[in-house]
Amino acid sequence: DAGVIQSPRHEVTEMGQEVTLRCKPISGHNSLFWYRQTMMRGLELLIYFNNNVPIDDSGMPEDRFSAKMPNASFSTLKIQPSEPRDSAVYFCASSFSLGQSSNQPQHFGDGTRLSIL
Amino acid sequence: LAKTTQPISMDSYEGQEVNITCSHNNIATNDYITWYQQFPSQGPRFIIQGYKTKVTNEVASLFIPADRKSSTLSLPRVSLSDTAVYYCLVGNTDKLIFGTGTRLQVFP
Numbered sequence: 001d002a003g004v005i006q007s008p009r010h011e012v013t014e015m016g017q018e019v020t021l022r023c024k025p026i027s028g029h030n031s032l033f034w035y036r037q038t039m040m041r042g043l044e045l046l047i048y049f050n051n052n053v054p055i056d057d058s059g060m061p062e063d064r065f066s067a068k069m070p071n072a073s074f075s076t077l078k079i080q081p082s083e084p085r086d087s088a089v090y091f092c093a094s095s096f097s098l099g100q101s102s103n104q105p106q107h108f109g110d111g112t113r114l115s116i117l
Numbered sequence: 118l119a120k121t122t123q124p125i126s127m128d129s130y131e132g133q134e135v136n137i138t139c140s141h142n143n144i145a146t147n148d149y150i151t152w153y154q155q156f157p158s159q160g161p162r163f164i165i166q167g168y169k170t171k172v173t174n175e176v177a178s179l180f181i182p183a184d185r186k187s188s189t190l191s192l193p194r195v196s197l198s199d200t201a202v203y204y205c206l207v208g209n210t211d212k213l214i215f216g217t218g219t220r221l222q223v224f225p
Contacts, residue, residue: 031211033211033213042216042218043215045212050211055211056212095211103149103151106163106211106213107163108159108160109160110158111158111160
């Protein structure tokens with residue numbers, strides 16, 4: 001079975017450019033999560049969706065970050081304009097959530113390593 | 118969300134049993150305890166989850182005392198490939214809060 005698929009695996013771009021990260025969750029999963037990992041701050045939850053609807057975006061750093069989930073099999077995380085401090089590994093994860101009090105295991109992709117020069 | 122405390126790092130040798138303890142003094146009644154493993158250049162991977170007493174699967178065991186204020190992840194007979202960061206999380210919703218984890222280094 002295919003796991004969570006993220007693309008690209010690596011992205012190097014210059015400051016000010018728009019960056020779009022993509023994620024395909026596991027088929028049948030109804031929750032999708034975007035995380036960011038850095039040495040300084042560790043693994044942070046940015047936003048998560050349930051049934052394609054954003055539930056909690058309190059972790060999104062600022063307005064330069066936006067995420068969408070147009071359908072159950074695709075999500076994007078966009079940074080515009082990008083800055084050097086956005087350099088990190090961005091992970092997407094999915095799970096089958098049972099509702100408000102769910103704590104189902106999340107399945108992570110291998111991440112996108114983003115470098116902003 | 119309950120805060121967790123776990124050792125920053127641990128060393129072990131191949132074939133030994135490794136026990137990683139996590140403290141979560143303010144765990145709520147309906148919180149679960151979940152452990153994830155992360156290898157370099159990969160996303161975290163779910164290992165095991167429990168609520169109370171003991172849970173065992175093909176990878177690890179999770180021991181939870183009656184007061185649930187701590188938990189211990191037990192890895193039997195570790196190998197070099199078990200070198201990774203292990204995260205203890207406590208909660209009852211989809212919102213996971215990862216701490217700094219425990220970096221386990223297994224030596225030959």
